[in-house]
Amino acid sequence: MKYLSNTASLELFPESCTGCGMCLEVCPHEVLALSNKKAVIQDRDRCMECGACVNNCPFGALTVDKGVGCAAALIKSMISGGEPSCDCSGGDKKNSCC
Amino acid sequence: MPELKLKVELDWKKEAVSCCECGGPALHPALEWVIGTVMTPVGPVPRISSTLSKTDYWEHFKCRTTAYRDDYRVVPGLYAAGNPDNNSDVLVSANYKYSFDMLRRELKDLNAWILVLDTKGINVWCAAGKGTFGTAELAKRISVAQLNKVVDHRRVIVPQLGAPGVSAFRVKRSAGFDVLYGPVHAKDIPAYIKAGYEATREMRRVKFPLSDRLVLTPMEINPAMKKFPLYAGFILVVFGLAPSGILFRDAFAGGLPFLLLGLVSVLAGALLTPALLPFVPFRSFAIKGWITGLLAISLSTRFILFPGQYNTLLLIFTYLFFPMASSYIALQFTGSTTFTGMSGVKKELRIAIPAYLLFSVVSFILLTMFKLTQWGIL
Numbered sequence: 002m003k004y005l006s007n008t009a010s011l012e013l014f015p016e017s018c019t020g021c022g023m024c025l026e027v028c029p030h031e032v033l034a035l036s037n038k039k040a041v042i043q044d045r046d047r048c049m050e051c052g053a054c055v056n057n058c059p060f061g062a063l064t065v066d067k068g069v070g071c072a073a074a075l076i077k078s079m080i081s082g083g084e085p086s087c088d089c090s091g092g093d094k095k096n097s098c099c
Numbered sequence: 100m101p102e103l104k105l106k107v108e109l110d111w112k113k114e115a116v117s118c119c120e121c122g123g124p125a126l127h128p129a130l131e132w133v134i135g136t137v138m139t140p141v142g143p144v145p146r147i148s149s150t151l152s153k154t155d156y157w158e159h160f161k162c163r164t165t166a167y168r169d170d171y172r173v174v175p176g177l178y179a180a181g182n183p184d185n186n187s188d189v190l191v192s193a194n195y196k197y198s199f200d201m202l203r204r205e206l207k208d209l210n211a212w213i214l215v216l217d218t219k220g221i222n223v224w225c226a227a228g229k230g231t232f233g234t235a236e237l238a239k240r241i242s243v244a245q246l247n248k249v250v251d252h253r254r255v256i257v258p259q260l261g262a263p264g265v266s267a268f269r270v271k272r273s274a275g276f277d278v279l280y281g282p283v284h285a286k287d288i289p290a291y292i293k294a295g296y297e298a299t300r301e302m303r304r305v306k307f308p309l310s311d312r313l314v315l316t317p318m319e320i321n322p323a324m325k326k327f328p329l330y331a332g333f334i335l336v337v338f339g340l341a342p343s344g345i346l347f348r349d350a351f352a353g354g355l356p357f358l359l360l361g362l363v364s365v366l367a368g369a370l371l372t373p374a375l376l377p378f379v380p381f382r383s384f385a386i387k388g389w390i391t392g393l394l395a396i397s398l399s400t401r402f403i404l405f406p407g408q409y410n411t412l413l414l415i416f417t418y419l420f421f422p423m424a425s426s427y428i429a430l431q432f433t434g435s436t437t438f439t440g441m442s443g444v445k446k447e448l449r450i451a452i453p454a455y456l457l458f459s460v461v462s463f464i465l466l467t468m469f470k471l472t473q474w475g476i477l
Contacts, residue, residue, distance in 0.1 A: 002307060002376065002377050002436075002438055003382060003438065004382055004438055004439045004440060004443045005382050005383060005443040005446060005447070006382065008440070008442045008443045008446050009440055009442060009443070010440075010442050023267070026259075026280055026298075026303065027259060027262035027280055028303075029259065029260065029283060029303070029304060029305035029437070030304065030305065030438065031300075031303075031304060047438065048440060049437070049438050049439060049440040050440035050441050050442060051227075051228060051262075051263040051440075052228075052263045053227075053259075053262035053263045054262075056262060056263060056264070056265070056266045057262055057265075057266055057267050057268070059268040066441065066442060067263070067441070068440075068441030069228060069434070069441060070433055070434070070436070070439035070440040070441045070443060070444045071431075071433055071434025071435075071439075071444065072384070072430040072431050072433045072434060072444050072447070072448060073431050073434050074434060075441070075444055075445060075448055076448065076452070079448075079452075085441070086229065087225060087228070087229070087434060
């Protein structure tokens with residue numbers, strides 16, 4: 002299953018890539034592949050902007066506008082003006098507790 | 100050793116109580132899954148059972164259907180599965196007990212350590228997205244558990260879905276441990292370890308089969324149904340309202356079909372759309388929900404006694420309002436899927452929200468016009 006086409010904000014900077022393959026390992030949707038010892042975005046529409054690849058690239062070769070892909074969280078943040086977060090069921094009380 | 104066991108459990112319960120500064124019991128109170136202790140150079144570590152009990156499964160069911168999941172936690176820290184030693188693997192998990200249980204039930208034939216991070220009772224993937232299952236917390240737990248004294252190697256196995264929060268090279272830098280990304284599902288861990296810490300392509304991919312989608316639907320239906328009494332009250336008032344007051348007979352006779360159609364639209368958005376997700380055309384969840392809602396409503400109006408079909412205003416209202424409600428509810432499912440991203444949802448909302456507002460206003464006007472014609476004013 003794929004989501005909206007050409008919307009994912011994933012960017013790859015090949016000049017910084019060393020081809021270590023770490024991004025391929027952590028991506029849950031095989032968005033990236035290795036080609037000529039460099040990572041390439043092979044299927045952008047599968048990217049869910051989770052940020053795993055960006056977070057684990059030691060060379061800063063990837064960027065993404067990471068966030069929750071959740072309508073309820075985004076609507077809530079539009080109304081309250083806060084950052085979107087996925088606290089849908091838990092009360093704030095409980096999350097601030099421990 | 101019974102004395103030692105008792106002491107550990109007491110200390111442990113003490114920690115459970117003092118864990119939350121505000122005093123809430125964070126720990127699942129019955130420690131039936133702790134079956135003993137394992138001695139380490141830094142003290143005894145609770146040994147956990149790798150068999151889930153009926154209680155565990157019942158609690159999991161409650162997590163899937165109610166707010167029980169909001170406070171279903173284990174105390175963060177080190178645990179032992181089987182009889183691990185200084186060479187055994189360390190598996191990192193979240194302190195949502197459901198996640199912890201999914202891991203421990205796969206460790207029947209393994210001797211391993213489990214390092215539980217404090218993710219505020221949230222599962223690995225969601226907590227990684229928030230950053231609570233993250234680099235800093237992992238480094239902290241490695242240090243608090245004195246992992247460098249418990250094991251001789253310097254590696255921890257982190258679930259692949261922890262990667263949005265954990266940065267392997269930063270953990271190496273700050274805690275001195277190598278992060279190995281294990282498979283997505285705990286069930287693949289034994290095979291992953293056996294293969295020399297190699298995950299197959301299949302083990303690394305997240306899918307979203309029917310069973311995974313269905314298990315999420317109760318928590319889609321519940322929040323929608325919480326708003327239902329408000330809707331029901333409104334509909335009954337609209338149909339019962341007469342110049343002389345509220346007529347109960349009219350309220351139910353006129354309102355009942357619309358209450359049933361309301362239920363249909365909830366089920367279309369919260370159950371049918373997730374269930375039929377790959378088969379409903381278009382990638383937008385708002386459109387998927389609208390299509391499913393439209394089909395469900397047109398089928399229902401054939402079978403549910405529907406006096407509205409003799410009234411054009413109510414007919415337009417029906418096809419305007421209910422598919423829109425399904426669409427809105429289906430859009431909420433983006434928060435539960437394994438493949439939707441923020442940019443896409445934002446794009447949908449930019450179009451969907453103005454459309455919902457417009458549809459709602461027009462629906463309200465249609466109902467008002469219906470009442471005015473009913474009273475002979477229009």
